[in-house]
Amino acid sequence: MAQGPKIIGRDALGRPIKDFSSIPWWSVPREKIPWYPKINYERCIGCGICFITCAGRTVYDWDFDKMRPIVARPYNCMVGCDTCAKMCPRDAIIFPHLGELRAWRDKYRIITKARKKLEEIKKKMDEQKG
Ligand code: SF4
Numbered sequence: 001m002a003q004g005p006k007i008i009g010r011d012a013l014g015r016p017i018k019d020f021s022s023i024p025w026w027s028v029p030r031e032k033i034p035w036y037p038k039i040n041y042e043r044c045i046g047c048g049i050c051f052i053t054c055a056g057r058t059v060y061d062w063d064f065d066k067m068r069p070i071v072a073r074p075y076n077c078m079v080g081c082d083t084c085a086k087m088c089p090r091d092a093i094i095f096p097h098l099g100e101l102r103a104w105r106d107k108y109r110i111i112t113k114a115r116k117k118l119e120e121i122k123k124k125m126d127e128q129k130g
Pocket residue numbers: 039043044045046047048049050051068069084087088089090091092093
């Protein structure tokens with residue numbers, strides 16, 4: 001059975017920090033995929049939306065001295081997610097371009113993998129039906 005991510009601590013808001021970085025992305029080691037946020041501190045106004053929004057993945061910590069976010073666990077970021085960047089009122093969060101994401105999709109044959117997975121599930125369902 002697939003193991004879920006381990007809880008490795010709690011953040012400043014008391015939320016569990018899970019280690020998603022050890023979970024492969026479509027069988028590719030997560031650290032081979034450089035999808036994670038970078039912050040342009042010249043633009044950041046320290047509103048906290050990114051830190052608070054990323055509740056499930058806890059990619060960010062908060063620097064209470066400088067009142068700004070820190071990308072503490074980049075490889076916890078869900079590949080393809082850019083919610084925090086979309087929510088940022090200052091466009092201060094940068095991600096790789098969509099073209100790069102699609103290039104990884106093709107390089108690692110994810111369409112084929114997805115189809116195969118669905119076929120396996122269908123086969124199991126058909127077997128259960130008898
Ligand atoms: S959402 Fe944007 S402006 Fe607000 S703290 Fe995060 S990076 Fe800074």
